Amino acid sequence: MAITDIERDAMRRAVRVAHNGPRGVNPQVGAVILSPAGDVLAEGWHRGAGTPHAEVDALSKLTGDAARGATAVVTLEPCNHTGRTGPCAEALIDAGVARVVYAIADPGERSAGGGERLRAAGVDVVAETNDPGARDLLESWLTVQQLGRPHVTVKWAQSLDGRAAASDGTSQWITGPHARADVHHRRALADAIVAGTGTILADDPALTARLSDGSLATDQPIPVVIGEREVPENAQVRTHPCAMLQYGRDLHAALTDLRERGVHRVFVEGGPTVASAFLAADLADEVLVYIAPMLLGGDRVAIGDLGVSTITEARRLHLASIERLGDDALIVLHPLDESET
Structure with a gap:
């Protein structure tokens, strides 16, 4: 199913909160968790190297099974590797998130593949919506990844x-x-x-x-x-x-x-x-x-x-x-x- 108007609004909100994080080696990423009815349950952003990623930051603000059946709207594809933090794709699966919408694919050799991992777990994924705000947010970081x-x-x-x-x-x-x-x-x-x-x-x-x-x-x-x-x-x-x-x-x-x-x-x-x-x-x-x-x-x-x-x-x-x-x-x-x- 294509991205909805509610999810587009949530993506714009995710871009706004992403700016709270520092720009540097790691990308600025924002996430918004929506209830099945489309209400905002939580939001989060990446606060720098070694800190929880945006999705995990948002999930940490929920208790119990509040994320079960929810939709996660994220500016960058959830990561699929373990570094100083665990894979965000796995955290979303474990939380019971039913749908994930992300704007930009992760270009990293080690970190990419989160979308496929989510699909394999039965999560509905809307990939690479190329939201212009998310593109502007991540443009310079993506350029660095491309050029090395x-x-x-x-x-x-x-x-x-x-x-x-x-x-x-x-x-x-x-x-x-x-x-x-x-x-x-x-x-x-x-x-x-x-x-x-x-x-x-x-x-x-x-x-x-x-x-x-x-x-x-x-x-x-x-x-x-x-x-x-x-x-x-x-x-x-x-x-x-x-x-x-x-x-x-x-x-x-x-x-x-x-x-x-x-x-x-x-x-x-x-x-x-x-x-x-x-x-x-x-x-x-x-x-x-x-x-x-x-x-x-x-x-x-x-x-x-x-x-x-x-x-x-x-x-x-x-x-x-x-x-x-x-x-x-x-x-x-x-x-x-x-x-x-």
Whole structure:
């Protein structure tokens, strides 16, 4: 039987309560238990690694056989493995739940299969309803599962002729206030912001996300510095609300560590050397190029060596969108699918 209107309302409620849990290595998941008549019996959410999952959290608020014959509405497929907690599919079966509705299939090799386990036990299962709220809730976590690392956005600002600075090294400001506001908005959406030691030493950026009045945004990305050189104790980045992390030149190792820390989205914007390194390593999932209508000339190019020696080796990208921001333009690009190469 297809999902009912009452269950759709419950799914929206499950998405809302899921936001109570922390975002990180584990997904934010919400669950709502409905009586056979459609009344809400309990709700629950995952509170972090090692704590009961959303379904078990909701069931813990019921006594006796209150869940028998009930419907569990969950944002993510109930898990089917034992880690620090037991399998949620088994907990639902043991509680006597008669029907389970979930929005998104679990992509994990070890944790997937909860839906099949429930069906095998005689539970009515409505799978992968793809509720848009649940999709938005889990999108960044699902991306990390798919990539095996955080999603990486590489950003730079340049003149019309591809320069990141004037011949004397000055670069503030190539773009205007509308473009800079857009950058700060995107910084606030990221979990980590990356710059190279060259940019840290030359420009002394704070790597914060700020509002139009200059005050700090509520959400701040973790400042990450790539490079071996020491960051001075009086550097602005050390005054960031989040503690600075520093890694060597092994970008894969850096992204692995960031994933283990629960980082989903990385925003790379600190200098041509670091931006070029991510591009050369095929670690850019999104490219943002802010272009100002000015000409600078000279050799201060926005992107350095990518290992391209001939035109047939060019790194071609998919043009996703072009947006006007005041007098500047923002070009958003993505890697080509294999079918497009």
